[in-house]
Amino acid sequence: MPFKNIIGHERPTRILKTALRRNSLAHAYLFYGEEGIGKRLVAKALAQAVNCAAKPLEEHLADDACGECSACLHTESETHPDFVSLEPEGTMIKIGQVRALQEQIQLKPMAGRYRFVILNEAETMNEEAANALLKVLEEPPGQTILVLITSQPHTILPTVVSRCQKIRFTPLTEQQVMMLLKQKKSCDPSQLGRVAALAMGRIGLALELDPKTLEAEWLKFSQILLGDSSGDMEELLGLAQEYAHDREATQRALQWIGLWLRDLLTIKIQSKPSFVLTGSSSPPEADELLKASTKLDVEEIMAFASLIHWIWKALARNINRQLALEVLLMQIRHTIKRAS
Ligand SMILES: [Zn+2]
Structure with missing residues (x-):
């Protein structure tokens, strides 16, 4: 091309x-x-x-x-x-x-x-x-x-x-990913923004996965972090294992959790929250996000964001990815549970 x-x-x-x-x-x-x-x-x-x-x-x-x-x-x-x-x-x-x-x-x-x-x-x-x-x-x-x-x-x-x-090279903007998605495949127009947001500038990822898969992956995170399902600890450890298999997967997990935290923060500090993650005001998990936002305070959210940043940098030094993800997910879960 x-x-x-x-x-x-x-x-x-x-x-x-x-x-x-x-x-x-x-x-x-x-x-x-x-x-x-x-x-x-x-x-x-x-x-x-x-x-x-x-x-x-x-x-x-x-x-x-x-x-x-x-x-x-x-x-x-x-x-x-x-x-x-x-x-x-x-x-x-x-x-x-x-x-x-x-x-x-x-x-x-x-x-x-x-x-x-x-x-x-x-x-x-x-x-x-x-x-x-x-x-x-x-x-x-x-x-x-x-x-x-x-x-x-x-x-x-x-x-x-x-x-x-x-x-x-830097990741594409959401608009650019949306343009490409429009060009390349018949993505449901109402899903374009969401897929572009979830792919985070990685057009390869956006094209590879169909919107439903991306979304399902993301919802899995959301649900496990909120811990509504039973047997959640096993699920959480399974998730960490799944996303530790290579560096790119770990980065994706970190970015998703980062986006999730960013949305929580938006809810906290804006009177009329608009979700960064989806660019819309009512993503499917909006209720869950609102619920989670009541259980974490701004300082806690910022602390998790710092932890993500730290893990991200440490990835270059070949840290144990699975352990790092487990610790991060467990800490978030624990903090949310404690507030429940
Ligand atoms: Zn030529």
Whole structure:
């Protein structure tokens, strides 16, 4: 998809288009930012732009692809001979993969102007693989562009990072997610705002899950936090376990609890509460939110928000995610119960 069709990511797109116009592309980029927000999509737009055949190969690059020529279509479907996408094999990118890549990029591009390499989840390179990649970055072969994609730039070998031009990606706004949802699938219009809010700028998540699933997931949190159901402790521990399986899931849980607290705070301090979470004044769980708001005071809500912030930062240091979620959920539950 050419840059012109991408919704959001204005800043990264502007930087790349400027480099295209000035013919000053870097050999290597590091695209970093949360998972599921569209980093790979922008990388592919760049791949299309550098190898688009709408203009003769020897002419100066345009700052965007046509999106229609055969080179663009092959890049889109990832069948272009000069397009390489490296994914982790199992849980990591291994040295064998980087060595194979090393050999491949010694050769001239086969059809386009550049060999274009995307390294997905670059943080999964083990040390050997990262060191092999470092060699490539130290003496980059001409006519090759590498894009490392990661949600965890701080876990990548600093010497690798320092040889890449870093471009930060931020989640889309709710409006942008809504626009995309409208474009991409037949989402019930009355649900658009809610799905966009629950997906929190992660278009990947919004598209992947159907509104009902997202909503069901969210309601599960809401109910367990309020603890109306029986056997709730087991449920709570089960929920912590479920959301501890990877970092992204844990972040999602933290953001949801954060949104829930934000709505509670809104109820507390506004005479006419409008719910941040849903952008509407009467989400399905409005009654429950109102009930919960009577059981937590502003200081308690702020304290939980700080705890979430602390856990979020600690995730980068590989804390025990399940334990952290359990403690957070139990503390909230306990505080609500005590007030009941
Ligand atoms: Zn084209």
